[in-house]
Amino acid sequence: MPLKTLHYTNGETTIVWKPDVCIHSGICAKGLGEVFDPRRRPWIDMSQSDTQRIIGQVKKCPSGALSIAENDTDK
Numbered sequence: 001m002p003l004k005t006l007h008y009t010n011g012e013t014t015i016v017w018k019p020d021v022c023i024h025s026g027i028c029a030k031g032l033g034e035v036f037d038p039r040r041r042p043w044i045d046m047s048q049s050d051t052q053r054i055i056g057q058v059k060k061c062p063s064g065a066l067s068i069a070e071n072d073t074d075k
């Protein structure tokens with residue numbers, strides 16, 4: 001059974017994470033470890049940085065596992 005897609009929001013923007021697509025490259029954790037910490041639950045904490053930095057990091061995800069929810073892409 002495929003793993004469930006998860007959503008994380010800070011009220012301004014929403015990250016979509018697809019665990020089945022993630023290749024565990026660690027690029028998100030290396031680039032913005034305050035927000036993306038695989039050892040923490042929940043592993044994404046949007047309160048740890050600002051929206052622009054979070055969006056910038058999401059765009060660097062090589063697999064497409066991380067994305068910004070469609071309604072928020074204009075921010």
Ligand code: SF4
Pocket residue numbers: 021022023024025026027028029060061062063064065066
């Ligand atoms: S950058 Fe993308 S593929 Fe790499 S660990 Fe993070 S979510 Fe997974």
